Amino acid sequence: MKLQTIRYAIDDRGVARLTVARPEKHNALSALMISELTDVAGRLGADATVRAVILEAEGKSFCAGGDLEWMRQQFAADRPTRIAEATRLAMMFKALNEMPKPLIARIHGNAFGGGVGLISVCDAVVAEHGAKFGLTEARLGLIPATISPYVIARIGEARARPLFMSARIFGAEEAKTAGLVSMVVNVASLDAAVEAEVASFLTAAPGAAGRAKRLARSLGTPITDAVIAATIEQLADTWETEEAREGVSAFFERREPSWRA
Template structure:
């Protein structure tokens, strides 16, 4: 099957390289990309010949977060539409998180907002030393709601709180200390380190690896449909605040929001 926003290819080992392919948009998550990633996650998860998946990206950035046009549509939408779109995004993260295959991220450039969400649903994350990360939603008067269950599952509440609240940008070494990144590598050795990471999973029985992943998830805080729905309701509530309206408007008008003037 051909996709418009992503590419995928499988080698003779059964390792699939899944590539975000919106380089001109810094691989921001559009409505189309959300749908395509959800569909492909289901296909790869059901394919018994797939041994592992590498998630990478074209261009200068891994993923800049939400697509601007998609955000503009949410800004103008009513509450039910915002909830429906946030639910589609949540189901994408859920599909990737529950895919019964090792999922290894190769991160370069920047990963902001939803890009951090993508990293959080991976089983291992290899990042270039110069990569930058950020949960930047509060700069717009919003909250990182849809990705929050996966970020907290990965790094814990204590480490998530200041990153959620401050919206500050941080580097790869700090991301590793927080638990978001598994390995930091120089850009010229990044691919070799990713391959070394993949090799660990290829010695495991494929079915057992998938069951072990499900076991680990079952022992953590469960990310149930009720949890997902609660985060989406909180996001919908936040969209209706004066801060969100001001923050998003300021972003599109290329000015500082009122709280920074």
């Protein structure tokens, strides 16, 4: 399969660089990108030569969240279609979360919505000082449903609740305090810091590293198929509210929603 929205390469050490590559769209998650990330997560997870994976992005942003056209299609779709699309997105996060390799994120620019979801499934996250984060769904009258199990597992309910509810933008230092980010560095030091994280994982036996990751997941917040399905149902319910219709309409019409007028 020829990849169109992402690319990856594996070096002699067995370190894969997985790059989201829609810079003109701020690496927003389209239906195709969701499919390609799911597929490649499976490939890298099954490849015995891969020791670690770096998740990075082209352009000015790490990931702006959901693609506008994908969002527009969900707005016009019926409930079964919305559930099917949300399930595809949820399975992408599940595939990355369960990949039996160390997954290290290199974060620059903005990471909003689904971008925070991508960060939350990583094992280590190195961000530049100027990076901005936000769980911005409530601004549209929506909720961060499919990413929520991974965000809660990463930062805990107490940290997540105000961020989910306010949808505010926050900086890299606050993200580190919350536990979303492992390390914050100057942009000039970003690549070196990522390499240092990778080197620490390469000292572990590959099979043991994968088993240790599975062990940690088994002892943490359970993210079962039932939990995933429940979050998708809540998202489908939210899409059917008047607030969601108003919020998404206002977004596409480039105006303030009624609750901010």
